[in-house]
Amino acid sequence: MSTTLVSLNEVSKSYKQLDALQSISMTLQQGEVLGLFGHNGAGKTTMMKLILGVISPSSGSVEVMGMAPDSKEAWHSRSKVGYLPENVSFYEQLTGLEVLTYFAKLKGFNKKTAIDLLEQVGITHAMRRQVKTYSKGMRQRLGLAQAFIGEPKLLLLDEPTVGLDPIATADFYQTVDQLKSNGSSVILCSHVLPGVEQHIDRAMILSKGSLLAMGTLAQLRQDADLPVAIKPGGLNGALVENTRLMSYLNQQNKGLADTLMVPEQDKLKVLRELLAYDCIDDLHVEHANLEQVYQYYLSQHAQRAGGEH
Amino acid sequence: MNQVFTVASKEFHDGLRNRWLVSITIIFAALSIGLTYFGAAASGTIGITSLSTTVASLASLAVFLIPLIALLLSYDSFVGEQESGTLLLLLTYPLSKTQLLLGKFLGQGGIIALATLLGFGASAVLLYFQIEDMAVLTTFALFIGSAVLLGLSFTAIAYIVSLMVSEKSKAAGFALIIWFLFALAFDLGILALLVGVEEGISQQGLTQLMMLNPADIFRLVNLAGLDSSDVNGALAIAINSSLSQGQLFSVLIAWVVLPLTLATFIFRKKKL
Numbered sequence: 001m002s003t004t005l006v007s008l009n010e011v012s013k014s015y016k017q018l019d020a021l022q023s024i025s026m027t028l029q030q031g032e033v034l035g036l037f038g039h040n041g042a043g044k045t046t047m048m049k050l051i052l053g054v055i056s057p058s059s060g061s062v063e064v065m066g067m068a069p070d071s072k073e074a075w076h077s078r079s080k081v082g083y084l085p086e087n088v089s090f091y092e093q094l095t096g097l098e099v100l101t102y103f104a105k106l107k108g109f110n111k112k113t114a115i116d117l118l119e120q121v122g123i124t125h126a127m128r129r130q131v132k133t134y135s136k137g138m139r140q141r142l143g144l145a146q147a148f149i150g151e152p153k154l155l156l157l158d159e160p161t162v163g164l165d166p167i168a169t170a171d172f173y174q175t176v177d178q179l180k181s182n183g184s185s186v187i188l189c190s191h192v193l194p195g196v197e198q199h200i201d202r203a204m205i206l207s208k209g210s211l212l213a214m215g216t217l218a219q220l221r222q223d224a225d226l227p228v229a230i231k232p233g234g235l236n237g238a239l240v241e242n243t244r245l246m247s248y249l250n251q252q253n254k255g256l257a258d259t260l261m262v263p264e265q266d267k268l269k270v271l272r273e274l275l276a277y278d279c280i281d282d283l284h285v286e287h288a289n290l291e292q293v294y295q296y297y298l299s300q301h302a303q304r305a306g307g308e309h
Numbered sequence: 310m311n312q313v314f315t316v317a318s319k320e321f322h323d324g325l326r327n328r329w330l331v332s333i334t335i336i337f338a339a340l341s342i343g344l345t346y347f348g349a350a351a352s353g354t355i356g357i358t359s360l361s362t363t364v365a366s367l368a369s370l371a372v373f374l375i376p377l378i379a380l381l382l383s384y385d386s387f388v389g390e391q392e393s394g395t396l397l398l399l400l401t402y403p404l405s406k407t408q409l410l411l412g413k414f415l416g417q418g419g420i421i422a423l424a425t426l427l428g429f430g431a432s433a434v435l436l437y438f439q440i441e442d443m444a445v446l447t448t449f450a451l452f453i454g455s456a457v458l459l460g461l462s463f464t465a466i467a468y469i470v471s472l473m474v475s476e477k478s479k480a481a482g483f484a485l486i487i488w489f490l491f492a493l494a495f496d497l498g499i500l501a502l503l504v505g506v507e508e509g510i511s512q513q514g515l516t517q518l519m520m521l522n523p524a525d526i527f528r529l530v531n532l533a534g535l536d537s538s539d540v541n542g543a544l545a546i547a548i549n550s551s552l553s554q555g556q557l558f559s560v561l562i563a564w565v566v567l568p569l570t571l572a573t574f575i576f577r578k579k580k581l
Contacts, residue, residue, distance in 0.1 A: 088394035
């Protein structure tokens with residue numbers, strides 16, 4: 001029983017010179033985490049602004065919680081939406097607590113909410129210091145605390161892990177998982193890919209305003225049909241002599257000369273063949289990661305675009 | 310309404326924290342007390358000068374200072390937040406553009422108004438104890454009231470600048486030009502018109518022309534009631550015209566409301 005929280009229907013947004021988004025359609029269910037990927041200028045931020053109702057689409061329709069987000073009726077649902085912008089520097093001369101209290105009040109909460117949130121993101125120790133003394137990671141945590149005000153049903157996070165150290169990043173993803181299990185939907189916008197995979201339900205890849213691919217990671221991987229990297233150990237060059245395995249050997253990259261690049265459907269066959277060797281002492285199997293899938297779709301798109309001319 | 314007050318309180322506290330309130334108050338108080346006591350030094354005497362001389366000198370100073378201070382305080386109100394990204398963030402909150410603008414206006418206007426009241430009020434009280442004349446209080450009430458409106462008017466004008474440009478440094482440049490135009494160039498232009506063009510402009514026309522500049526309205530309000538011996542130049546002619554204080558104040562209030570409405574309109578149309 002899932003309800004649709006956000007839906008975009010053939011949405012385009014163009015500015016004077018530039019088509020920022022071209023007929024994008026998508027839906028986001030309650031409790032779903034969507035990863036939005038693309039280079040700078042791919043239209044990620046434009047899409048977020050459309051969902052936030054800060055700008056209106058040139059054509060098509062946007063619906064958030066059953067209403068157009070740029071309409072007057074959507075006014076009250078705004079306190080149910082959290083947003084972390086990509087580039088934000090909070091009022092430098094205020095303390096962290098003052099900044100967060102200001103934003104909490106604007107959403108109808110009080111100072112206590114602000115203190116609790118600062119504790120949640122782990123900057124309680126610095127909350128009475130001016131923001132200008134904060135490190136990049138601390139500023140990012142403050143921004144996250146701001147987005148978490150009022151337990152939002154919909155969270156839009158633009159590059160949330162930039163500047164966070166590994167521990168803080170892990171903390172952040174834990175919070176995302178927790179929000180998800182509470183029924184919140186999250187849109188994560190990123191071009192930093194490692195680490196994000198296990199926390200998103202679906203991925204959406206944008207390039208120059210158009211949608212390249214959307215689906216679960218398994219679907220995208222299957223569609224891309226990227227090979228599995230299999231790296232056996234202890235074979236001492238026996239692979240080169242095996243005619244059945246030789247064709248799978250990685251030709252392009254000399255550094256990975258003993259790695260086999262095997263299509264998904266041949267994976268088990270190759271593994272059996274390898275295990276037949278007595279001297280094999282290690283076996284490393286690696287599926288294409290999100291980054292490779294992402295690269296694949298981008299290069300596909302570039303090829304298609306090149307072919308048109 | 311709550312949203313407006315939240316923003317207003319934040320802006321007001323910023324004004325306190327940045328020492329705006331204290332500095333403006335001190336400047337105004339030092340100027341007005343100084344002029345009250347030493348205004349006559351030029352004519353060879355020290356001590357309290359006549360009320361009309363004091364107010365005339367205060368008005369001619371305030372007419373330069375107040376617009377400058379208001380523009381300085383408010384020119385980066387929007388463009389500054391736009392540059393740091395908080396403007397976009399605020400607009401995703403349950404807070405309308407009009408509420409944000411009004412909140413800022415209340416907060417920063419509050420700083421200007423309070424500083425004017427405290428700074429000039431100090432010398433009013435001082436003067437009242439020295440000469441014990443009710444005229445001091447009424448004259449100063451008029452002066453402070455119009456000074457506050459002048460400050461608010463230029464705060465609203467600063468918002469227009471702040472919303473029209475996309476860089477803070479540009480906003481600063483434009484603010485300076487606006488100050489120059491209203492505080493200096495406009496009067497020079499009128500004077501040139503009076504001297505250069507024979508019978509080009511009637512007294513009525515001159516007064517109407519002065520309504521186009523809030524700084525001149527402020528001058529008219531404060532100099533109209535004084536002995537004309539303390540006033541000279543183009544103003545002396547305009548003063549003899551028929552506009553009442555009530556009318557002048559209405560025009561001055563319009564100079565607050567209209568720029569503020571225009572700023573709201575620009576803000577609504579603004580792309581982020």
